[in-house]
Amino acid sequence: MNLHEYQGKEILASYGVNVQRGIVASTPDEAVEAAKRITQETGSGWHVVKAQVHAGGRGKGGGVKLAKNLEEVRSRANDILGMMLVTPQTSAEGKKVHQVLIAEDVYYPGESETKEFYISVLLNRQAGRNMIMYSTEGGMDIEAVAEHTPELIFTEEIDPKVGLQGFQARKIAFNLGLSGKAFKEMTKFVTSLYKAYDGIDASLFEINPVLKTSDDKILAVDAKVSLDGNGLFRHPDYAALRDTREEDTTEVEAGEAGLNFVKLDGNVGCMVNGAGLAMATMDIIKMAGGNPANFLDVGGTADAKRVETAFRIILKDKNVKAILVNIFGGIVRCDRVAQGIVDAYKNIGEIPVPIIVRLQGTNAAEAKVLIDESGLKVYSVIMLQEAADKVKELVL
Amino acid sequence: MNLIFETELLISFMIKRKKHLITKGFDLFLPRIKKPSNMSVLVNKNSRVIVQGFTGSEGSFHASQMIEYGTQVVGGVTPGKGGMMHLERPVFNTVAEAVAKTKADVSILFVPPAFAADAIMEAAEAGIKVIVTITEGIPVKDMIMVKEYIKDKNCTLIGPNCPGVITAGEAKVGIMPGFVFKKGNVGIVSKSGTLTYEAADQIVKAGLGITTAIGIGGDPIIGTTTKEAVELLMNDPETEGIVMIGEIGGNLEALAAEWIKAHGTKPVVGFIAGETAPKGRTMGHAGAIVGGADDTAEAKKAVMRASGIHVVDSPAHIGTKMAEILAK
Numbered sequence: 001m002n003l004h005e006y007q008g009k010e011i012l013a014s015y016g017v018n019v020q021r022g023i024v025a026s027t028p029d030e031a032v033e034a035a036k037r038i039t040q041e042t043g044s045g046w047h048v049v050k051a052q053v054h055a056g057g058r059g060k061g062g063g064v065k066l067a068k069n070l071e072e073v074r075s076r077a078n079d080i081l082g083m084m085l086v087t088p089q090t091s092a093e094g095k096k097v098h099q100v101l102i103a104e105d106v107y108y109p110g111e112s113e114t115k116e117f118y119i120s121v122l123l124n125r126q127a128g129r130n131m132i133m134y135s136t137e138g139g140m141d142i143e144a145v146a147e148h149t150p151e152l153i154f155t156e157e158i159d160p161k162v163g164l165q166g167f168q169a170r171k172i173a174f175n176l177g178l179s180g181k182a183f184k185e186m187t188k189f190v191t192s193l194y195k196a197y198d199g200i201d202a203s204l205f206e207i208n209p210v211l212k213t214s215d216d217k218i219l220a221v222d223a224k225v226s227l228d229g230n231g232l233f234r235h236p237d238y239a240a241l242r243d244t245r246e247e248d249t250t251e252v253e254a255g256e257a258g259l260n261f262v263k264l265d266g267n268v269g270c271m272v273n274g275a276g277l278a279m280a281t282m283d284i285i286k287m288a289g290g291n292p293a294n295f296l297d298v299g300g301t302a303d304a305k306r307v308e309t310a311f312r313i314i315l316k317d318k319n320v321k322a323i324l325v326n327i328f329g330g331i332v333r334c335d336r337v338a339q340g341i342v343d344a345y346k347n348i349g350e351i352p353v354p355i356i357v358r359l360q361g362t363n364a365a366e367a368k369v370l371i372d373e374s375g376l377k378v379y380s381v382i383m384l385q386e387a388a389d390k391v392k393e394l395v396l
Numbered sequence: 397m398n399l400i401f402e403t404e405l406l407i408s409f410m411i412k413r414k415k416h417l418i419t420k421g422f423d424l425f426l427p428r429i430k431k432p433s434n435m436s437v438l439v440n441k442n443s444r445v446i447v448q449g450f451t452g453s454e455g456s457f458h459a460s461q462m463i464e465y466g467t468q469v470v471g472g473v474t475p476g477k478g479g480m481m482h483l484e485r486p487v488f489n490t491v492a493e494a495v496a497k498t499k500a501d502v503s504i505l506f507v508p509p510a511f512a513a514d515a516i517m518e519a520a521e522a523g524i525k526v527i528v529t530i531t532e533g534i535p536v537k538d539m540i541m542v543k544e545y546i547k548d549k550n551c552t553l554i555g556p557n558c559p560g561v562i563t564a565g566e567a568k569v570g571i572m573p574g575f576v577f578k579k580g581n582v583g584i585v586s587k588s589g590t591l592t593y594e595a596a597d598q599i600v601k602a603g604l605g606i607t608t609a610i611g612i613g614g615d616p617i618i619g620t621t622t623k624e625a626v627e628l629l630m631n632d633p634e635t636e637g638i639v640m641i642g643e644i645g646g647n648l649e650a651l652a653a654e655w656i657k658a659h660g661t662k663p664v665v666g667f668i669a670g671e672t673a674p675k676g677r678t679m680g681h682a683g684a685i686v687g688g689a690d691d692t693a694e695a696k697k698a699v700m701r702a703s704g705i706h707v708v709d710s711p712a713h714i715g716t717k718m719a720e721i722l723a724k
Contacts (some may be wrong), residue, residue, distance in 0.1 A: 055497060123536055
């Protein structure tokens, strides 16, 4: 589950991670009030107005602006709130901005030069351990750094028995070229950061940039925080931070019905039991000359109700020209699923596109009889190859 | 979605450019597979199986299905319900007690995600040799601890989030439909449940059959990797061909392919699901997400082909391909 920058920063701060101070706002008036409070607390006269959407590269799309006085705070907030923000990570139409973060200006001049770093915490799947990945090249596109100067990216693996050790935090601070007060601040920053990662069941932290200020403080200027959905039962307060406005509405609806659904751009809808078979079915559609319109795993209990909901969700997409139902009955009996399809058809009324039903496994023969005798515009097949051939015939 | 995408992409670059950073010491983290002497691959007719989460609805249903298949289910564990009988088998409070009383050597878990990690460690501590974890939704943080905990225990963990293991005609320790798996000479390794059934069905319809099918699971951290499962089947004298089914995300298939290239002695038919999956989106399985260039279906298939694996592009051709190769 992804969080907004302001939510991530609040959580980090609660673990003692030094972050750029900010207050979230939904209207230009709130933005001005937020700016006033930040000036009181930090003395910062300049502010940064940052769009809060789940996508990186916000600055490139005009979603991050500096404001040098309260009037500018108001006008920048007014510009950004409600805009469709297009970044390299969003679709072409962009994402609607509902909130902005009003943050203190931390790039003030001082005794030493400011310096930006990159720090992320994530799972190293191969090792089965968490690791901290960091670089002296902060504030820029880290993928480009990895491609052009991989020697500037370091990793530190965490032993789960003992957690992050002091020598590791010091090594990170040394490798980032710090000394004196900034060095100490960095070891504290990294230690708190890992404590937060471990404490909240995170699946990714990406802090880019981590800033060394001109007075040698270390703080998180941005924060991408992702939580492990499977760990949310331990953190009901964090579960409430989910912002469904950032998600596809159909996907949210499907999730509530217990269906695992991902919207795609194709013309053939599919309904499958099991994630692996669902992906394989999408591949079959592509090979047959079509394009999958979705990923949909109905799960282990493909009963009539779920089948009907799944049909309704797939049919919302007007690009869908045909639907392929692919169920391998194991514990689920195919005749029950077939009955569900027949019922769903009747309840929904006219389904305007052809449906190919492939039921295999437990009671597949009985299921085929049910479908064939229903008199519905449903093509019943048994082998996967037959399903592929039928898709080809209908789509091309 | 993009958060994961960016950093996974970065890791893939790292793997490519600075391989040593990621893989250094990698072997240290693999659980050592100890092949119990009385077993063919992982489970057989002599396996003495207990069910953790025995009296729950999932546990009860699948335990009775396993018994019907002929698996020697010798009892179960549900803390607090020790002393009662369930499905005509004894229920114990702890795995240690179950092992002491029934000489169980295999366990299957239907324990809810919040308690599953604890249950796996309990089984490992009690001396269970093969621990099959069906549970879906265990937090990654818990699995990191489990992986660490069982490293020096004499056990093999299968899963989590997997359909289990079946040795055709001998023992089903899982939730797969037993009737699909007719006995034969083809082994299956797969991250997916229903796609495993699909492959087995095709194999049988092509006139062949199954030795053992191992569902390794689709989570980011799993006990037994593709490579380790393939190795078990390579060493099994009854297995003549291997089907290896993977999906997008991670590099388990690539590691298995490298091992097969160096040590393989039997033909392998491979399929990778998710060619059409979009980048950065999790496709059902927690581990099924394309991050960088190396964990796409195309990249994995290329590595597999280069390792001599017979890769099929269509999942409908797994069975016919295997029949064609074994007929040669």
